Amino acid sequence: MLSMKKLSVVGLVAAAYLGLVPSVHAGTFSDKGAAVLIWPTIIVDEQYDTVVQITNQAAVPSSAHCFYINANNRCTNTGEVCESSSECEDGGFFGACVPGWIETNFDVLLTRDQPLAWSASEGLSNSDLPCPGGFGSKCTGNGGTRVPPVGEEPFVGELKCIQSDPITRLPIPCNDLNGAPCRNDLEGSATLTGVVGDGIDPERYNAVGLRSAGHNNGDNTLTIGGADPAAAEYQPCPEVLVFNHMFDGAVDPVNSDNTFQSVLSLVPCTEDFLVQTVPFVTAQFLVYNEFEQRFSTSRPVQCLLESNISNIDTTQPDRSIFSAAVAGTVAGQTRITGVGGGLIGNGILFTSSGPEAFSGAGYNLNQFADRDEPDFIRIP
């Protein structure tokens, strides 16, 4: 039987152990440097292109191992990109239009304090690199970088970049308490620019960052959050995403000729690039209007959810709980919780006074609390 003395010693040892392991704290960051960056909305189509910008905040070179995830829906019978099953007709038979998940990875090597950007439709080839090195080059350090254009047009998907060792392409082993500090050097943004009708429509948001939790074993499984601080390599994904939005169809309080529409993009925190399993998370939506009245719905997020908010719960927007006609107010707060995994996302607000007069504005979601369960990114 343990004596009081032994139990106290056990407790003190546990205390010392907890003290030596840096504790994780507070969610994702779109306003600070990070070790993993996620761009939840990358779009390339007839009207829109996405310019991705990534910056190394450190005074030393950094490398990122990046993954485009093509989340286009595809017909099960033809493999063509589709929006609905009605587009999957072949020889009189209809296939199903199901979510897809095709991953392409590449490396980006950045010099100290360097900003780098590319168009998703064009990529970044050797001749476009600012610092390829070699004869005639102004600077070195980008050698080894080659960003492919996205795999197809139209393209709807996400981009993920992990700060990594340029040789192993795995996260750099580190421990803040052992003289090998973990790095959070990357920041990024995306601008979706469209040429639409007679006008242009740029929409910009900051990439969402996962910061280091203070130690990393450098293997191919990135552990994000969780109750065990000794296991967590990155700070946790948020427990709740808070989406501050206008209800669809709401009238602009300043100019009553204008109405609002919002688009929400969600991607799972957990992704397995090694075995290419399509991540599946159920997003629960708790919607508050300005009367403090509450509605709720849920929707599976299979790889990527990118939707007008009034299409989240119905195909008939006027009947949606996200519609101003149903909610009864202009502004709303939607709290999004992932079941079976965490979620990351961004929003876009469209303001229009007609089909040819509109403008989109991208912005980041707010968040609340940290997930208790860990998420994982497994890379090849």
Add this chain to the structure above:
Amino acid sequence: MSTVKGLRAGVMASILAGVALAAGIAQAQGFSTERPGSILIFPKVVNTDVNTVIQITNTSNQLTYAHCFYVNGATVNGQPLWQVTDFELALTRQQPTHWGASTGRAVNPVDSVGGLDPGLVPPIPPGFTGYLVCVETSVDGTPVSANSLIGVATVGAIGDGGPNVVSKYNAVGIPGCGSTLGPCGTDGTANDGDNVLSLDNHEYAACPGGVYVNFESEGGPDPALVNAGNTASTVSTNLSLVPCGIDFENLIPETTTIAAQIRDEFETVSSVFPIGVDCYFEDPLSASPFGGAFTLSSSTFGTAILRPPLGGNGVPVGVPVVGVANVLRTADDGSQDTAATNLHFCTDETAPASCVTVNSEIRLPTFR
């Protein structure tokens, strides 16, 4: 029995010591554009040829209040107006609210504006160019560190014969520390409830040492529009900056001077100093304070750190700033649109970034 109690007490004490030790190493949260805070700063609020819609949400399950201040930073004959208008809000649990800055919001349950009216919100006058600060309080106006508030602002205009320009950004949230287990880490203390909000990582989070501005070359083309055939496109970034420290009690506008360290894709380094921020700063990167430094000679993209200069002892001289960047794109047919983005916080205190955290304060007016 006393032995068993003693054993449990010993184990509990050890575990509590461990939790406290672990909490001591918890990383301070700092200013945030994502997590709820006890002070919100909306760095760009305008009523000019474009307008602003403000949204604030109470993310807690408790009724909360806010004391808000519009600050008109427009200049007249080169002097900032620094005109302050304040009002109060009451938000029920989880309540979102909104108002148009130029129209305000009345307390009228039978008007066409749906929702619980949060309080009487005054309209801002035409020509207003400035910012909004909201401080979370209790019902009697005492500041509290409940960290319940988030906000977003939509800036722009559609139709009316002008360009369609709409952009959106998150309010900058300053968390209240609350305790040693709060977002400021072990230095955190309870809110003393007086009119001096100390941004010092004790009462509220301290000011981050600087901000990053990721920009496209001022006046240069936009790559996406070029790819779409708009070869004469141009890009212009407008910065809205607010000093991290405000005196509403004595109505003394905060003045600070910041420096810009600029680096382009080719590792070319340049700098601009001094950039004066007198109460409020709102100018495009092509404006004279920047001396053309943001027009890159051979690069399309650049990054800059804006922070106060360091004195001889390595301590920043002056307070840093927080802000947003609003990027205007113009296509070769003259069509325009904007896209705003929150500026990243610079928290790297090592050289060359040298973004040393700065203690500051926000002084609220006291009414006797």
